[in-house]
Amino acid sequence: MAEDDPLAWETLDSEVAYACPGFDIRHEDVRLPDGTKTDFDYLSESESVVVLPFTEGGDVVVIEEWRQAVSRVSRGLPVGGVEPEDESLEASAHRELTEETGYEADRVSHLTTVEPANGIADSVLHYFVARDCVPSGKQELDHNESIRPSTTTFDALKEKIQSDSVYDGRTVLGILYYEAFSDRAFSE
Structure with missing residues (x-):
């Protein structure tokens, strides 16, 4: 949006008020x-x-991760930050999948990009579908990650969302977006 839009705010000064690993x-x-x-x-x-990683057999690779902010294990999709050394967003998706799950994808394709909370954050999430994922070895977790990977069917994951058993908004959005807008025949 152009800065000359009548709705635009003018930024007079900007500073980091608080910094910590992961966000400012x-x-x-x-x-x-x-x-x-x-x-x-x-x-x-x-x-x-x-x-959103699919195994060669069509199951979804999910993770269970401790989330300190809500004091519980959260079930969801692998998510991670884009690193400066990543050559592309696709490379980031490949790297994060392997680091968090120990699986490698044959290929990834872009699903959508969203700003999940643009009233309070500048966060941008790039969704990818990973296909033909196979276990490749061990996870390479960050120092502050506690993650357990597993697999489930796509339908079972949707049922968990419907029954209010999956709370992670990034996961819910990805699954529902995929269900609503992707060509399921191509993916299976």
Whole structure:
């Protein structure tokens, strides 16, 4: 959107108010379209990839991961940040899948890109479908990750979402988007 749009806010000053591994909190002084000066804080993080991985047999590789913010194990899809050394978003998807699950994909294809919470964060999620995934060895987890990979059927994962057993919004969005908009005949 152009900065000359009548809805655009003018950023007068911007600084990192708090930094930690994984994200920053930015503080900005802004001028609203009516001329009012105020401030705005938001979470800033690097772009991430979310991978919907299918095995050669058509099952979905999922992970169970401890989530400290909600004090429980969360079941979902592999997700991770795009690294500066990644040659492409596809390379990020391949790397994150292997690091978190120990599986490698024959190929990945872009599904969609979303801004999941653009009222409070600059987060961008790039969704990929990984095909013909096979176990390749061990996981390469980050120092602060506790992850258990497993497989399930696509229909069973949808049933878990429907029964309120999967809470991770990135996973719910990816599964439902895939179900609604992808060509299932191509993927199976």
